Amino acid sequence: MGKLLIVGTLAFDAIESPFGKTDKILGGAGTFIGLAAAQFNVESAIVSIVGDDFNQEYLDLLSQRNIDLSGVEIVKGGKTFFWSGKYHNDLNTRDTLVTELNTLADFDPKVPDSFKDADVVMLGNLDPNIQLSVINQVSSRPKLIILDTMNYWMNHTWNDLLKVIQRVDVITLNDEEARQLTQEYSLVRAAEKIEEMGPKYVVIKKGEHGALLFHRKKIFFAPALPLEEVFDPTGAGDTFAGGFAGYLASTKNVSFENLKNAVIHGSNLASFCVERFGTERMVDLTFPEVQRRLEQFKELTQFNIEIE
Amino acid sequence: MGKLLIVGTLAFDAIESPFGKTDKILGGAGTFIGLAAAQFNVESAIVSIVGDDFNQEYLDLLSQRNIDLSGVEIVKGGKTFFWSGKYHNDLNTRDTLVTELNTLADFDPKVPDSFKDADVVMLGNLDPNIQLSVINQVSSRPKLIILDTMNYWMNHTWNDLLKVIQRVDVITLNDEEARQLTQEYSLVRAAEKIEEMGPKYVVIKKGEHGALLFHRKKIFFAPALPLEEVFDPTGAGDTFAGGFAGYLASTKNVSFENLKNAVIHGSNLASFCVERFGTERMVDLTFPEVQRRLEQFKELTQFNIEIE
Numbered sequence: 300m301g302k303l304l305i306v307g308t309l310a311f312d313a314i315e316s317p318f319g320k321t322d323k324i325l326g327g328a329g330t331f332i333g334l335a336a337a338q339f340n341v342e343s344a345i346v347s348i349v350g351d352d353f354n355q356e357y358l359d360l361l362s363q364r365n366i367d368l369s370g371v372e373i374v375k376g377g378k379t380f381f382w383s384g385k386y387h388n389d390l391n392t393r394d395t396l397v398t399e400l401n402t403l404a405d406f407d408p409k410v411p412d413s414f415k416d417a418d419v420v421m422l423g424n425l426d427p428n429i430q431l432s433v434i435n436q437v438s439s440r441p442k443l444i445i446l447d448t449m450n451y452w453m454n455h456t457w458n459d460l461l462k463v464i465q466r467v468d469v470i471t472l473n474d475e476e477a478r479q480l481t482q483e484y485s486l487v488r489a490a491e492k493i494e495e496m497g498p499k500y501v502v503i504k505k506g507e508h509g510a511l512l513f514h515r516k517k518i519f520f521a522p523a524l525p526l527e528e529v530f531d532p533t534g535a536g537d538t539f540a541g542g543f544a545g546y547l548a549s550t551k552n553v554s555f556e557n558l559k560n561a562v563i564h565g566s567n568l569a570s571f572c573v574e575r576f577g578t579e580r581m582v583d584l585t586f587p588e589v590q591r592r593l594e595q596f597k598e599l600t601q602f603n604i605e606i607e
Numbered sequence: 608m609g610k611l612l613i614v615g616t617l618a619f620d621a622i623e624s625p626f627g628k629t630d631k632i633l634g635g636a637g638t639f640i641g642l643a644a645a646q647f648n649v650e651s652a653i654v655s656i657v658g659d660d661f662n663q664e665y666l667d668l669l670s671q672r673n674i675d676l677s678g679v680e681i682v683k684g685g686k687t688f689f690w691s692g693k694y695h696n697d698l699n700t701r702d703t704l705v706t707e708l709n710t711l712a713d714f715d716p717k718v719p720d721s722f723k724d725a726d727v728v729m730l731g732n733l734d735p736n737i738q739l740s741v742i743n744q745v746s747s748r749p750k751l752i753i754l755d756t757m758n759y760w761m762n763h764t765w766n767d768l769l770k771v772i773q774r775v776d777v778i779t780l781n782d783e784e785a786r787q788l789t790q791e792y793s794l795v796r797a798a799e800k801i802e803e804m805g806p807k808y809v810v811i812k813k814g815e816h817g818a819l820l821f822h823r824k825k826i827f828f829a830p831a832l833p834l835e836e837v838f839d840p841t842g843a844g845d846t847f848a849g850g851f852a853g854y855l856a857s858t859k860n861v862s863f864e865n866l867k868n869a870v871i872h873g874s875n876l877a878s879f880c881v882e883r884f885g886t887e888r889m890v891d892l893t894f895p896e897v898q899r900r901l902e903q904f905k906e907l908t909q910f911n912i913e914i915e
Contacts, residue, residue: 505816509816511833517906519906522817529793559911600827600909604871
């Protein structure tokens with residue numbers, strides 16, 4: 300069984316969408332990554348920080364899924380990171396209403412000793428300095444270090460972000476972020492430039508339009524499963540990353556061919572995530588449901604043309 | 608060898624893009640459909656109308672590709688349909704600068720007798736009344752009637768368009784048009800509603816984001832090939848339709864499984880079309896190039912996950 304080390308937020312989210320509105324519910328990149336990775340035969344650990352206002356049932360929900368939480372610092376009298384956002388009618392764009400860093404402002408990640416030899420390290424979207432600290436605490440070189448990031452860090456901590464990008468094997472980011480990072484409109488050219496910055500593999504996420512995996516001149520594409528209704532996109536990108544990382548940690552195979560499969564597994568799990576608010580769908584997801592939807596991904600993409 | 612009947616414009620186009628500007632060059636839906644279909648082992652005919660200002664070399668270029676032009680009316684003293692457009696920097700949007708219908712205003716299509724028993728009929732984007740007239744001239748029921756249309760006809764000839772939609776087996780239109788036609792945002796729901804209007808198969812084109820094929824509850828997706836540079840998107844949709852229709856006419860197999868292959872062939876040919884201005888790339892395209900790029904489509908989309 301492979302070991303997966305995750306660093307990412309455990310958070311409270313409050314979400315407004317055309318379909319309704321939630322109170323503070325369980326959220327955070329670490330949470331979504333952990334829940335997705337838990338669909339695979341893998342030992343994982345989350346490194347994070349919360350206040351003592353964070354619900355014990357949320358921690359239980361994660362540890363019941365065989366996720367090691369010894370790297371989660373609980374700050375006495377502290378408040379947990381809180382994010383609130385409102386989606387527009389098309390669900391492709393959103394406004395952030397509130398961001399309260401709270402305990403996250405002083406997060407100094409501590410990797411548990413038992414995960415310093417992780418096979419795969421998944422750096423969830425966070426301040427690049429935190430991500431760098433995690434890389435530095437890992438003792439043996441992991442098979443794969445995966446970085447998820449976003450435009451905020453390009454705007455505010457450019458140099459630190461570049462340092463992390465240099466140190467990772469895979470980067471995942473969305474299409475606009477790939478363009479911002481490289482000043483290239485063509486995603487093919489953007490991916491080539493990003494590969495020159497360090498990562499051997501570049502994953503560009505296009506939301507409802509799927510995800511692209513680049514490696515040297517090779518490209519693989521996974522569509523998003525067309526759904527009757529997208530309910531709440533929150534956590535879809537993190538769920539993708541968790542499925543991708545979890546599958547790779549469970550197989551311990553980091554060939555390009557297996558990374559293709561990992562992109563499909565990530566897309567598959569993300570297609571569930573968006574069906575309900577927050578983590579709701581990921582929490583009750585069963586193995587047979589996941590397998591059936593993988594079958595749908597095959598029907599969606601596989602064809603049979605003989606090439607002469 | 609299957610027979611393919613095409614109705615569509617032969618036109619002059621003048622194109623401005625961030626990469627340059629053309630004088631009046633060969634264009635028109637009929638032209639792009641014909642050139643794409645000519646990549647397959649098929650007998651095809653174009654039904655269209657031009658003025659006597661239309662270049663003989665353009666007609667020769669089509670007839671050299673085994674395209675029957677006996678259904679092309681050449682109006683003495685008439686002027687050929689002319690379209691001019693300017694693409695924005697992202698190439699996803701364009702402004703129409705000039706539309707001169709000219710001879711197209713009085714187009715009364717005449718299907719050649721030898722194509723009244725066509726296996727596949729491809730109705731290129733035109734006034735629904737012209738498309739209807741072609742359907743009515745076909746004597747034996749074709750294996751497949753394919754309709755391409757656009758928002759213009761929804762805005763101006765709604766009832767006539769619905770009559771054509773009732774009579775066809777396949778409709779191809781873009782995502783925004785599918786939404787406009789059905790008042791459904793979800794493409795899955797939009798396709799279901801369109802199937803209720805008549806067509807057994809619905810193809811929704813998403814430009815650089817690929818194309819979806821719907822049939823009852825089944826969905827197939829073909830990505831657009833990620834390119835370093837898109838030079839000129841003019842004719843990409845028509846080329847897709849021509850590849851789709853040409854492949855189906857050549858195989859005479861209209862099963863859902865074979866329609867999947869047709870969507871891939873259409874996407875494959877469209878990926879060449881956008882590499883140069885107008886028809887330039889389609890005119891010099893060779894069989895080995897097409898085969899090599901089909902291989903790229905396989906690498907782009909095929910994966911190997913065992914489902915339990």
